[in-house]
Amino acid sequence: MNGGPWVLASRRVVTDSGVQEAAVVVKDGKVEAVVPPQSAPQGLPVTDVGNHVVMPGVVDCHAHINEPGRTEWEGFETATRAAAAGGITTVVDMPLNSIPATTSREALRIKAASAEGRCAIDYGFWGGVIPGNAGELEGMVDAGVTGFKCFLIQSGVDEFPHVTREDLERAMPILARRGVPLIVHAELTEHEAPPQGDTRAYESYLKSRPRRWEDDAIRMMIDLCRKHRGRVHIVHLSSSDALADISAAKKEGLPFTVETCPHYLTFDAEHIPDGATHFKCAPPIREAENREKLWAGLAQGDIDMVVSDHSPCTPALKHLDRGDFAAAWGGIASLQFSLPAVWTGMRQRGHGVEELVRWMCRNPARLIGLEGVKGTLAPGADADLLVFDPEASFTPEPSGVLHRHKLTPYAGRALQGVVERSWVRGVPVYSRGQPLPRPSGQWVRRPGAA
Template sequence: MSGSPWVLVSRRVVTDGGVREAAVVVKDGRVEALLSPKDVPQGFEVTNVGEQVVMPGVVDCHAHINEPGRTEWEGFETATRAAAAGGISTVVDMPLNSIPATTTLEALRTKAATAEGRCAIDYGFWGGVIPGNAGELEGMVDAGVTGFKCFLIHSGVDEFPHVTREDLDKAMPILARRGVPLIVHAELTEHERPPQGDTRTYQSYLASRPRRWEDDAIRMMVELCRKHRTRVHIVHLSSSDALPDIAAAKREGLPFTVETCPHYLTFDAEHIPDGATHLKCAPPIREAENREKLWDALARGTIDMVVSDHSPCTPGLKHLDRGDFAAAWGGIASLQFSLPAVWTGMRARGHGLEALVRWMCRNPSRLTGLEGLKGSLTPGVDADLVVFDPEASFTPEPSAVLHRHPLTPYAGLKLQGVVERTYVRGVPVYTRGEPAQRPTGRWVRRPGAARSVT
């Protein structure tokens, strides 16, 4: 379908100027034009989806695909196939929990070679900042990493150690000069503490990672952002108590952005049952009042985007048989269900399709340096398209989960919004429950990156 020009027509196309009836003309894998349907040239192949929504493909810039090294947790084939089913057309892989972690140019070469030819959708890579690797950063920028991730607290895996303020004082000037963002797992404490008491209760886990860990870390990152003028992005914000500091940084004009995740917008601590370790993540899911403040911050623009933080593991590592929050791996599998989960919450709070595209497509593409290539339906961008039925609902069943393992907290939860089709550069990669059989995804890099890492 991508070889010759073709047209996708809908009464509801989400454009930069609003939702309107339009014909999206696709040529050579790009959006050629947005026309009135009556102006479509004769002879073009036309697919008319009626009232179903046509929107840009979701850009998910926070996923742990874990390959190579922990492919039994997930992998490029399974993760990107699930992403395509969820309306995601571009995914950016985190530098952990693969082995080796993507903290050197050589490790990036290994990661890129592993992914090549195996991805259903387009993909990118974050590099990692760890103690002592400042000399590796420029080489990874030249090779095309999206930016760099760091932890301010133990990451959960020993091959990706956390950084100190002194480490960041060495790395951040390099990133500022090269114009790439530092994305930060923002929890900060001198003394980590395991859950106490009955570790089957969610409250024991919630108490072990208080809001102030996030709040203190974010204050430190605001100071470092001001000092170095490095673009700083806070990943998976959970604590609403940090919102005033974030809003102040934005008012000051600092290059400071923030994401949150579907699970923080969907679930709440009061309703997580004892032993439900499939809902353990870090930072933790907090109370319902906290969740509503996150929604309000999205509406105000204090939080910029919503991304999955897909972080799966083998079912055994969740210790569901014991229900022990102290022992379980922290991470939620969500790539396939992020879009409908977020849309379900949006509809309940009166938010519309333009906000959906802003939070899940346009703003993530801007963070990753892909604005003008991904995340909108502007002429000239890649024809990454999703046909989405916002009025339809479904209940995910484990048998329909395309992640490597079917364990996800969204199974059995009624969700609003069904992805009917996903296209990447004009090529259908998912159609009505069926992923494409042949992987066609490519590594998309920041403009100006070298084209080879060999």
């Protein structure tokens, strides 16, 4: 269905005005119209998916693809084919853990060359703010980065050092003037120490990264946001204790947004077995009561979106043979399963597909400057389409994992919601049970790039 105009019809189409029976008319890679089925243009090919949900493709603005430099951890080809199978049609790659890190215009050029022609879906790039690179930021904006990532604590890789408040005082006025967001790994401490005691016990790792690290970092970023009036976005929120400060910042009218991740909404510390280091991430997965407060914060609008924070590594770096949480790399492989994992939790708590689209499609598209282009079925948007069966269930098995490595905490866990088919700009990129087509993804730059 990528030659001429065509129509995708369903009794459940998720539009900006609600769920309705409709026909999505696709022409030249765009949504031309969303109309009642009887009003669709005559003579066009029609794909009618019955009662399956038709929705915009998921926009995942937080993934570590690790190419070039650590391609053995993941890579553009494997990451984007897994994303396509998971209903993601746009992904934005983090500036680490690739080598070189994306902290200069030249490093961005190298990364873009690595991705070109190898991505199953559309993709973008975050730049990085590190000590001493303020002079590189405008050049990366001109080249089309989505915005900039920084760490307030050690990142885990030497080529991406963390910043101080003084570094941010230099960088944030530049980003505010250029209208691009600063996205922040918000943990702050003067004394970072490894887990103590029995490091096979998950509790040892949880205690080593307390909630107050996030809470203090978020308060500092609210203060800087207030001072510089630039957009600040907190990545992978895990501490529900920060929600009161976040809510107050939003009520004040600050340009302050927040994401959380499927693993914080799915798992809980009480049920992570000793030695199960494939659950390790930073900030950590916290207690069940904390998880439920994150869900409440999402429902109330204090948390704006849910994105994967796909952060894989080679299985050897997880040290499963030792089960040592102190030694293991922190990061969860999740691109392929983010959508069903979140939908599983949503159904259990009474949320519907309209909220799903808001949290995983429309709001992430707004963050990356592509509101009205990605994450919506509005006329004029890219025809990034997803056919989703919300009533079906499945259990991920290693043999079906399309990430470079099969290790994921979602393996063996029953999930609700099955991706049947997806298109990017009207081009099919995934059909359940069929071979994946040739990569056709394109670099989507933030509007305003030179």
